Amino acid sequence: AQKITQTQPGMFVQEKEAVTLDCTYDTSDPSYGLFWYKQPSSGEMIFLIYQGSYDQQNATEGRYSLNFQKARKSANLVISASQLGDSAMYFCALREEANSKLTFGKGITLSVRP
Amino acid sequence: DARVTQTPRHKVTEMGQEVTMRCQPILGHNTVFWYRQTMMQGLELLAYFRNRAPLDDSGMPKDRFSAEMPDATLATLKIQPSEPRDSAVYFCASAADSVNTEAFFGQGTRLTVV
Numbered sequence: 616a617q618k619i620t621q622t623q624p625g626m627f628v629q630e631k632e633a634v635t636l637d638c639t640y641d642t643s644d645p646s647y648g649l650f651w652y653k654q655p656s657s658g659e660m661i662f663l664i665y666q667g668s669y670d671q672q673n674a675t676e677g678r679y680s681l682n683f684q685k686a687r688k689s690a691n692l693v694i695s696a697s698q699l700g701d702s703a704m705y706f707c708a709l710r711e712e713a714n715s716k717l718t719f720g721k722g723i724t725l726s727v728r729p
Numbered sequence: 730d731a732r733v734t735q736t737p738r739h740k741v742t743e744m745g746q747e748v749t750m751r752c753q754p755i756l757g758h759n760t761v762f763w764y765r766q767t768m769m770q771g772l773e774l775l776a777y778f779r780n781r782a783p784l785d786d787s788g789m790p791k792d793r794f795s796a797e798m799p800d801a802t803l804a805t806l807k808i809q810p811s812e813p814r815d816s817a818v819y820f821c822a823s824a825a826d827s828v829n830t831e832a833f834f835g836q837g838t839r840l841t842v843v
Contacts, residue, residue, distance in 0.1 A: 648828035660834035710828045715760050721771035
């Protein structure tokens with residue numbers, strides 16, 4: 616089974632609008648972390664936000680927030696007030712405590728329209 | 730400014746040649762990951778180490794790929810012999826030993842096998 620599923624092939628959003636990027640995960644480990652990374656066209660991997668499995672509150676980091684629904688095993692990234700510089704590939708990742716493995720989804724391409 | 734350093738940044742080689750990619754993890758990080766990124770497969774985990782011991786290399790073609798950590802400051806990924814289908818970007822990432830901390834990525838090695 617896929618550990619991380621990102622099914623949206625590509626997303627478009629108007630500048631200044633909010634956008635949600637979907638991520639579902641699969642693990643039986645009660646302790647895990649969920650991460651989102653951004654990869655612009657330059658190719659670097661940039662860490663955006665983290666959510667722990669025991670966290671009661673949804674994580675927020677500036678314009679990024681994570682809609683964490685543990686029972687549904689989803690960890691969607693919300694980007695508010697989109698900017699042209701947000702155009703990039705976005706990856707969701709799962710790190711499980713039992714084995715320290717860090718597994719990535721296939722990524723979602725986001726394009727911000729002016 | 731702590732960062733993961735990968736060398737070389739670019740490598741063009743002929744089919745059949747040996748390729749060695751190197752990674753210097755961030756000092757104090759005890760977990761090191763190797764990923765391969767292609768358009769078709771996304772970010773595949775090839776192998777990872779914890780405290781220099783290999784934990785899982787099931788993502789690697791065993792007949793031609795090998796990964797080692799000769800010491801805490803160096804991780805290597807070797808392909809011998811290389812094939813055109815190995816053309817990809819190879820990323821190294823390092824992390825502290827906790828699911829609560831993000832992994833830091835190197836700039837990647839862009840490998841082209843002709």
